Amino acid sequence: MDRSPGWAKWPIITAGVLLSPVFAFLLALSVGVLVAVIKEAGLAGSLAAFGTGAVTYLGVRRLRGPRVRDT
Numbered sequence: 001m002d003r004s005p006g007w008a009k010w011p012i013i014t015a016g017v018l019l020s021p022v023f024a025f026l027l028a029l030s031v032g033v034l035v036a037v038i039k040e041a042g043l044a045g046s047l048a049a050f051g052t053g054a055v056t057y058l059g060v061r062r063l064r065g066p067r068v069r070d071t
Contacts, residue, residue, distance in 0.1 A: 038046045 041049070
């Protein structure tokens, strides 16, 4: 498959520039929610939830096997 035309990159760049304030707002909102959850649940509960998530992620990653890269 050939490369995409040169003009095709400009709409993508424009969309990224126009949506960047939305992404910044969503990032700030998620950090605020994370801080509120840590305050409400306490540090020990938050660390336990984070540790459980990390162990689950690693277990699922191990069960899926190695990634195959396209070359």
